[in-house]
Structure formats: structure tokens, C-alpha cells
Amino acid sequence: GQNPNGTWHLLCRDMAGADIGILTYWSITFGNNPAMPFIVSSSNLPIVKLTSLGAPISDDPKVPVQMQIIDNGPGQRNYVNQTNYAYEGTIMAEWQGFTGPGYPKKNYDFETVDAQGAEMDTTILGMPRETDWMFKAEYLDHTLIKNTIAYEMARRMGGYAPRTRMCEVFLDGNYIGYYTLTEKVKRDVNRIDIAKLDPADVSGVELTGGYIIEMNINGEPGAWNSAYPCINNQTCTAPVEFKFVYPKASNIMPQQANYIHEYVDSFEDVLNGPNFADPVNGYRKFIDTETFIDFLIVNEFSVNYDSYGRSTYMYKEKATDGGKLKIGPPWDYDRAFDYWYPARTSGWVWEITHPYWPFPFWWSKWWTEQNFRKQVACRWEMLRQTTLSNDSFNVMIDSLHAEIDEAQVRNFTVWNDLGGRTYQEQIDSLRSYTLRRLAWMDAELAQENVAPPTVYLPSDTLVCAGTVYDASFNGPQYDYNWQPGPDSALITLNTSGIYTLQVTDQFGCFARPQMDVTISVPDVSFTGQQSGMSLNWTFTPTDQNGTSYAWDFGDGGSSAQIVPTYTYATDGSYLVSLTMADSIGCMDSSSNAIQFVFVGTAEFAVGLEGRIFPSPFTDRLEVALNQPAKGHGELTLSNELGQIVLQH
Numbered sequence: 001g002q003n004p005n006g007t008w009h010l011l012c013r014d015m016a017g018a019d020i021g022i023l024t025y026w027s028i029t030f031g032n033n034p035a036m037p038f039i040v041s042s043s044n045l046p047i048v049k050l051t052s053l054g055a056p057i058s059d060d061p062k063v064p065v066q067m068q069i070i071d072n073g074p075g076q077r078n079y080v081n082q083t084n085y086a087y088e089g090t091i092m093a094e095w096q097g098f099t100g101p102g103y104p105k106k107n108y109d110f111e112t113v114d115a116q117g118a119e120m121d122t123t124i125l126g127m128p129r130e131t132d133w134m135f136k137a138e139y140l141d142h143t144l145i146k147n148t149i150a151y152e153m154a155r156r157m158g159g160y161a162p163r164t165r166m167c168e169v170f171l172d173g174n175y176i177g178y179y180t181l182t183e184k185v186k187r188d189v190n191r192i193d194i195a196k197l198d199p200a201d202v203s204g205v206e207l208t209g210g211y212i213i214e215m216n217i218n219g220e221p222g223a224w225n226s227a228y229p230c231i232n233n234q235t236c237t238a239p240v241e242f243k244f245v246y247p248k249a250s251n252i253m254p255q256q257a258n259y260i261h262e263y264v265d266s267f268e269d270v271l272n273g274p275n276f277a278d279p280v281n282g283y284r285k286f287i288d289t290e291t292f293i294d295f296l297i298v299n300e301f302s303v304n305y306d307s308y309g310r311s312t313y314m315y316k317e318k319a320t321d322g323g324k325l326k327i328g329p330p331w332d333y334d335r336a337f338d339y340w341y342p343a344r345t346s347g348w349v350w351e352i353t354h355p356y357w358p359f360p361f362w363w364s365k366w367w368t369e370q371n372f373r374k375q376v377a378c379r380w381e382m383l384r385q386t387t388l389s390n391d392s393f394n395v396m397i398d399s400l401h402a403e404i405d406e407a408q409v410r411n412f413t414v415w416n417d418l419g420g421r422t423y424q425e426q427i428d429s430l431r432s433y434t435l436r437r438l439a440w441m442d443a444e445l446a447q448e449n450v451a452p453p454t455v456y457l458p459s460d461t462l463v464c465a466g467t468v469y470d471a472s473f474n475g476p477q478y479d480y481n482w483q484p485g486p487d488s489a490l491i492t493l494n495t496s497g498i499y500t501l502q503v504t505d506q507f508g509c510f511a512r513p514q515m516d517v518t519i520s521v522p523d524v525s526f527t528g529q530q531s532g533m534s535l536n537w538t539f540t541p542t543d544q545n546g547t548s549y550a551w552d553f554g555d556g557g558s559s560a561q562i563v564p565t566y567t568y569a570t571d572g573s574y575l576v577s578l579t580m581a582d583s584i585g586c587m588d589s590s591s592n593a594i595q596f597v598f599v600g601t602a603e604f605a606v607g608l609e610g611r612i613f614p615s616p617f618t619d620r621l622e623v624a625l626n627q628p629a630k631g632h633g634e635l636t637l638s639n640e641l642g643q644i645v646l647q648h
Contacts, residue, residue: 038414040175042079045407046071046086046125046167048135048179050108053090057108057171059101062092064117065110069167071125080170087124090115096134098217105139105177105415109184125165125181128190135169135179141334142419142426144178144408145400146302150333152396154298156387159291160191161329168407178404178411185313185331187212187246192329195318197247202255209318211260212246215309217357223249224261228268230309230358231350240309240358260316267325271362277369289372290508291326293379296350296363301388303345303437304336305354308363338433345436371507377448378509380441393434401427452511453478455503460516464586467493471501479504493517522546522582524590531565537594538565541578550579554594 010026047070055063070078071086089112095101096109111131114120121129138144147164154161162183169179187194187210194210201207213223222241230240242264244252267286276282283289299307311332316325337343350363366372386392408423418426455473463469471480472489480489481502491499496519504510523543530537539551540563551559553566554574568574577591 038175038410040080040168040170040410042077043168043407043410044077045178045403046165047078047080048167048169048181050091050093050169050171052172057093057095057106059095062094062109062111064113065091065093067091067110067112069125087122089113089120089122090117092117096136100137100139103137103139105137107137107139108135108179110134125167127163127165127181127183128188130183130186130188130191132184132186134182134184135167136164136182136334138178138180138334139415139417140339142417142421142423143430144180144404144411145397146336146339146430147180147182147333148400149393149396150298150302150304150330150336153301153388153392154294154328154330156392157294157298157383159294159328160193162191162331166404166407168410175410175414177414178407185212185214185245185329187315192246192313192315194315195321197256199251199253202253205319207255207259208323209316209321210246211244211256211316213260213264213314213316214243214245215240215312215314215360216243217241217310223257226268226360227265228272228361231361231364232353232355232357232359235355236353236358238356238358240360245313246315263316263325268360268362271365276365277371286325288322288324288326289375290379291328292362292366293372293376295327295330296376297380297383297388298330299349300441301434301437302333302336303338303340303343303349304333305340305349305352306332306335306357308350308353309359310354310357337437338429343429343433345433345440374448374450374507377445377450378505378507380445381450381452382508382510384438384442388438390435390438393438394431397427397431397434450507450509452509453503453505455501455511455513457501457513457515459514460518462518462520462584463493464584465494465519465521469493471503473503477506493519495519520582520584520586522580522586522588524578524580524588526576526578526590526592528576528592528594530594535568535571536565537568538563539576539578541580543580543582546580546582547585548581552577552579 008028010028049066049068049070050057051066051068053064053066057063057065067087067089068085069087070080070082070084072078072082091110091112093108093110096107100107110133112120112122112124112133113131119131121131123129124133136147138147141147148166151161151164155163162185164183165181167179167181169176183191186192187196192210192212194212197206197210217238222239223244224242226240226242228240230236230238242261243249244257244260247253247256263286267283270276270281270286271283298304307330312327313329313331314325314327317323348367350359351367353359380388405423412418412423421429453473455471457471469491470489471491472478478489479487481487481504482491483500483502484497485491485499493499496517499515499517500512501515502510502512524541526539526541528537528539537553541549544562546562549560549562551561551564551566553559553568554576555568557566557568559566573593573595575591575593577589579587579589581587
């Protein structure tokens with residue numbers, strides 16, 4: 001991808017760390033047909049242009065770089081010669097990682113800054129605003145998509161994992177290949193959402209969080225080491241190290257450092273003790289077990305030996321937010337899945353371990369507890385139904401492959417390292433390996449004999465409003481959650497719709513049946529019709545198929561007939577009510593006010609009598625006098641509230 005003319009430099013990096021290595025011999029041979037610069041004119045992926053603004057990017061410190069991003073949107077091509085940018089600004093960049101700088105294709109860690117060089121939160125390629133990011137080279141991953149798969153599956157499981165975007169990158173005018181723009185691990189409402197810890201927070205509840213720590217071997221001294229040997233202590237002499245991430249080691253106050261150190265030490269002491277499984281005072285008092293189970297599942301389905309004791313983050317919430325230690329997010333999966341040779345699909349990663357990276361003893365201790373194993377098995381079985389199904393992995397691999405297929409050709413033209421296979425063979429190997437690994441985990445965890453609770457709900461039901469449904473099961477103790485509805489077995493049904501009930505046992509196995517509820521609401525509307533100018537009224541309900549009718553005519557009279565005719569003793573205004581039961585026994589009531597014909601008012605001339613009909617009326621009202629009248633008169637019509645509605 002670069003012009004081969006110029007000065008060549010050989011960079012040697014001694015990874016052993018035991019002593020200073022000695023280079024005994026090296027050579028380079030130039031052919032008669034040297035490669036020319038690789039030409040890229042457009043891409044289906046966003047294009048990132050990085051231009052050094054002084055010193056070249058190196059291992060340390062960060063240097064200023066101009067970043068321009070070309071992104072015309074989904075389904076649109078992006079052209080290298082475009083001058084309209086989706087993002088343009090300055091970043092401070094350096095090589096990223098402990099071993100990464102030793103590889104030909106570098107990772108780039110960067111911060112977005114403003115014109116004055118101050119850190120600046122911004123959104124990049126649609127991801128939430130922040131200042132800390134990374135371009136991941138995926139150099140060790142011949143499929144280029146392993147990190148993306150692991151992070152996406154972890155997010156689908158319900159936790160946070162770094163968001164990613166595919167792109168192609170140019171550095172100082174030279175094409176340097178495919179990269180994954182990745183969120184860095186950081187305290188943020190859209191990343192690790194924990195409370196801010198200020199320097200003044202050195203006592204009381206304010207001291208309890210939030211914190212982010214990391215287990216890693218990265219050439220820097222740890223903040224503290226575990227008091228307990230690692231699982232793989234026969235091959236690994238390194239201690240399990242804990243490092244401060246938030247607050248940073250340079251910013252954390254002594255009281256805060258002591259607090260999180262002592263909290264983790266207390267957790268390890270209890271876990272190592274004889275009563276570690278005590279439900280009240282055991283290890284569950286200190287940690288959010290569900291996050292550790294999900295972390296185990298992600299590491300195990302991906303067979304990530306670069307985990308558990310390396311690139312492993314944990315965070316502690318403030319006491320008012322739960323206060324427990326959680327693990328995650330997952331990080332660094334380019335050496336996962338079928339990376340190791342031979343790529344075995346059997347065996348637990350925490351048990352086999354990487355021979356030289358320290359794995360904490362926690363996982364082997366937890367596996368001795370039946371309840372923990374059953375919790376893992378339940379969580380696994382539930383996830384395999386949808387989130388981690390074979391179809392989910394197949395669809396994801398196919399989708400990512402289609403999106404990256406054009407860019408991978410250019411990437412591996414520049415970085416000619418596909419591990420002796422074609423790219424399609426690498427994708428096929430990833431798919432086959434993943435499905436075989438999932439099958440092994442299925443068989444292994446099936447030995448725990450867990451199953452979702454047996455719960456019966458009618459698939460659809462017709463009920464009356466206010467019906468109380470009891471879904472409790474006469475057997476083991478379950479937790480119940482209706483959606484929508486309460487966290488109990490009992491629910492009062494007042495609205496038609498789909499109701500989902502999650503029933504969960506003590507190990508986390510759950511059933512999630514649904515019930516389509518229709519609320520039967522009787523139509524209790526009716527009409528009343530006066531017979532001419534008489535005292536007789538006939539009342540007709542809209543629904544004449546009910547099982548019972550109860551009429552109240554407003555003067556003490558009543559009827560159980562469907563269509564009653566009633567004779568009032570005197571005219572006037574009456575409130576007529578109907579209470580009705582429909583075909584399944586649901587009852588409801590309604591009332592209508594009727595305005596009867598009346599005789600004489602103070603407004604009628606003395607000696608005149610008359611009737612007004614019909615009552616009630618809509619658009620026509622007739623006034624009939626019992627005797628002829630001469631001259632002019634005034635008619636005023638008022639409602640029951642005394643409001644004048646007609647004056648003529």
C-alpha cells in the first residue's frame with residue numbers, strides 16, 4: 001500500500017521480557033518488479049483519512065492528527081476524492097496495546113479534541129458522543145469480524161459492550177487497510193454507566209462508587225496483586241494484577257484506592273473460605289453474579305484464551321445504585337474462536353487456560369458450587385432459544401461477511417497474511433468452529449438437568465373487566481413478572497391486549513408464555529321513545545342478546561324485560577338506567593335523562609296549557625297548545641341545569 005522507494009527501517013521487538021535479545025542476522029531482497037502504491041478510489045464502507053500534523057504517530061506520546069471521515073450513508077458509495085466530510089477535526093493519536101505496536105499493522109488509540117487541544121465529546125459514525133476511541137487493526141483475526149461478533153452478542157444478551165463501525169483507513173495518503181472503529185472502555189452514561197467519583201468523595205456513601213478496574217499484564221506495575229495464586233500457577237508465575245482505570249492511577253485519592261482494594265480483597269477472602277456459597281454472607285454479597293455468568297458465557301462460546309485474567313474489566317457501582325462488583329464489558333476478541341492451533345472445541349477456557357497469563361481462582365471455585373453451575377446452565381439454555389441460537393450466529397456471520405467482502409480484498413492485498421487460507425475458507429472455518437463449540441457447550445451444560453418452569457396460560461381468553469387472574473403454580477417457589485403488569489402471580493385485567501408472563505425459578509430458568517386477552521364490555525346504550533303526547537315510554541337497548549336486563553325508570557319503577565314499555569304517573573324529567581349482563585356474564589350500566597312533556601310554566605300566559613314533544617329531541621321540537629292563543633308570545637327552553645338552550 002505504500003511507495004517502496006525510500007529508506008527502509010527494521011524494527012525489532014523482544015517479547016520474551018526475560019533478558020535483552022540479540023539480533024544475529026537479517027536480510028532483505030528486492031525484486032525486479034516492485035509493488036506500486038495500491039490505488040483505492042471508493043468503498044461501500046466509510047473512508048477515514050488520517051494526516052499527521054507534525055510528528056508521526058508512534059507508541060507514545062499522543063500526537064496531533066487531522067481526521068476526515070467520508071460517509072454518504074447506508075447503501076451509498078464513498079469516494080476517496082470527496083471533500084464533503086461526515087466528520088472533520090483534530091485528534092490526538094498513538095499506537096494502542098501492549099503487544100499491538102510490535103505488529104506491522106498498528107492499532108490507533110485516539111481522543112477527539114477542539115481547536116485549543118482540549119478533549120471534546122463528539123459523535124462519530126452515529127455512535128454516542130464521547131472523546132475516547134480506537135481504530136482496531138484486527139491484524140491477528142483473518143476474518144476481521146471476531147471482535148464485532150463477540151461485542152454484538154454481548155449487547156444482545158443485555159449488557160454493555162463496545163459499539164463498532166467498519167471502515168477503511170488512509171494514513172498520510174497511503175491506504176492501510178480495513179479497521180474497526182471501536183468505543184474504548186470508559187465511565188459514561190452510554191458506556192459503563194456508573195456514578196462519577198470526585199476527589200472530595202472520600203467517606204460515607206460517596207466513597208462507595210463508581211470504580212473501574214482491570215486485570216491485565218501490560219508492562220506496568222499493578223495497583224495491587226491478588227493474595228491468591230492463579231488457577232494456572234503451575235505454568236504461570238505472574239500474579240493476578242488489578243489496575244485502576246477510573247479514577248486513573250494518577251487521579252485516585254488514597255482513601256478511594258484503599259476502598260476498592262479492600263472491597264476486592266474481601267470478596268476474594270470470602271470466596272476462598274469454607275462458607276463461600278452462603279446466600280447471605282457468601283460471595284454473592286459482593287458481586288452481581290449474573291454479570292459474571294454472562295461474562296463466562298461470552299468467553300466460552302468465543303473460546304477466548306486472551307481473557308479472564310487479561311484485558312478483563314470490572315466496575316463497582318455506588319451503594320445507592322446497587323453497590324456490587326460487576327464484570328465487563330468484554331474486550332479484545334481478535335484471538336478468539338478458532339485462533340489457537342489446534343483449534344479445539346471442547347473444554348472450558350477457564351479450566352484449560354492460557355499457560356502464561358494468570359487466571360484468577362474464582363472460576364474453578366464457582367464451578368464446585370451446584371447452584372452456580374445450574375445458573376450458568378439455565379442462562380445458557382434461555383439464550384440458546386433466540387439470542388445465541390445457531391441461526392443468530394449464521395445470520396450475523398453472513399451479514400458481516402457481505403458488508404466487509406469488498407474491503408477485505410483490499411486489506412489482504414496490502415497485508416498479505418491470511419494464514420495460508422483464502423478469506424472464504426477463513427469465514428467457513430469460523431462458522432463451522434462456532435457451531436461445533438455451541439454444540440459442545442449444549443451437551444456439557446445439559447448434564448446440569450435444568451429446565452424452564454412448567455406454566456399454563458390460555459393462549460387467548462375473553463374475560464370481564466376487573467377479572468383477577470392467578471397464575472401461581474402449586475410447586476417450587478417462582479418469581480413472576482407480567483408485561484404489562486405487576487411482579488406477582490396475580491393480575492387484574494382491565495385492558496385488551498397481549499400479556500406476557502415470565503416465570504423464573506431459583507436458578508434463572510424461565511418460561512415466557514403469552515395470553516391474548518379480550519375484555520368483554522357490554523353495550524348498555526339504549527334509546528327511549530315517547531308515545532305521542534301520552535305518558536307512555538318504550539325503551540330499547542342496543543344489544544338485545546344479553547343474559548339479563550334491569551331497568552330503573554327513575555320514579556321507583558323497574559323492569560326486567562328486554563324492551564319494556566312504561567307508563568309514568570306524571571310528566572317531568574327522569575333519569576332512566578339500564579344494568580345489563582352480556583353473554584359471558586359481564587355487567588355494565590348506563591343512564592339517560594329524558595325530558596317528559598310538561599303542562600304549564602310561569603312563562604305561559606295564565607290559563608294556557610300545552611305540551612312540548614318529542615323528548616328527548618334532536619333537530620325538531622313541537623309545541624302544542626290545548627287552546628287557541630292570540631297575539632305574540634315568548635318560548636324559553638332550559639335544560640336541567642337551568643341553562644337557556646332555546647329562546648324564541
